[in-house]
Amino acid sequence: MGKIFAERLKSARRQKGWTQKELASQLHVKIGTVSGWERSYREPATFGQVKKIADILEVSTDYLFGKTDIPQQIKIPLIGTIRAGLPLLAYDNWEGEIEIPKNLHADFALRITGDSMSWVGIHEGDIAILKKTDSPAHGMIVAAGIEEMVWSATLKFFIEGNGQPSLRSANPNYKDISLSPDHRIIGQVIRIYKDPPSLQAYNNLLIIKENADSKWQGAIQKAASLGLDGEKVEQLIALFSKLPHQI
DSSP: OHHHHHHHHHHHHHHHTOOHHHHHHHHTSOHHHHHHHHTTSOOOSSHHHHHHHHHHHTOOHHHHHTSOSOSOEEEEEEEOSEETTSOTTOGGGEEEEEEEEGGGOOOEEEEOOSSTTGGGTOOTTOEEEEEEOSSOOTTOEEEEEEOSSEEOOEEEEEEOOTTOOEEEOSSTTSOOEEOOTTEEEEEEEEEEEOOOOOHHHHHHHHHHHHHHHHHHHHHHHHHHHTTOOHHHHHHHHHHHHTSOTTO
16 A cells, blocks of 8 residues: 555545544544554555545545545446336346446446447447436437337437437447337436457457458549549539439
8 A cells, every 4th residue: 555545545534624533533543553554654454444444534445545536436336237117226227336436426337238339439348427317418428228128228329300319329330220219218428438458459440441441442443444533523422412312
């Protein structure tokens, strides 16, 4: 623990407005014990004692250990499969719990599956931190699903347009989903927690890039064989964009 623990302990104690004697009284230890902790002369004997210190000072153990600079953290449920008929945050829907900064004002978390949001950097295995809502604003990333006996929420952009709300992936390989009475929006994303990217994820991106480059190269070669330069292709694109969408 060392110096960081000592400094964080002293800072948290002073934030509460307590003297070393008052903290010692709360912990049922001698004042010399607290003084030793704050001078790095000694350390708490067990993690249980560290947890008790953190609880009394209303900070997280991660803060005392220097793993985060945010003093106050809370636990929120990590939701797995969702059972219809149960409140969203019912214990039967929990996969576990995670700690987040208290000032995020979040209600629950979801573990990301699939690649529907990969083009905006949200990948499988990431954890989305969400605030409960059933009426998101246009452009927000939301968690939604179809009400059945058991379902898993999926992340999508919420799109309001032409009087028909829809859900849009950030991966162009997926089509928009028109919201129906069977869909349920359960929250909007306010933060994404990510694991370090893997080499395999990088290699997958290289394959995607190579495929995209290959398609563009083929289009350029085709245009050149027809005697089209960049300016003419641009004019054709502008003309095509004005044609009726049914064509």
